[in-house]
Amino acid sequence: MTVDQDKPEEVICSCSGTTEEKIKALVASGRAANLDQISRITGACSGCGACDSTIQELLDGLLDAGCSSIADTRQT
Ligand code: FES
DSSP states (O other), X not given: OOOOTTOTTSEEETTTTXXXXXXXXXXXXXXXXXXXXXXXXXXXXXXXXXTHHHHHHHHHHHHHTTXXXXXXXXXX
């Protein structure tokens, strides 16, 4: 599964119904900066696990895009 940048409303975790838009909003607000936080808030990655790499890829792209306040809270 890949992230389609042109469809932010697209569901990327079918088990929880989590959309790309929801994850972007969580990261932008500083509420989530890693996969565990996204999973706890949305339920993503807690079902079949098929979305793990897609969400991690999206998260990496968002963090690499350059929000230093988000990067400061990023777990390594
Ligand atoms: S698609 Fe995300 S846990 Fe199944």
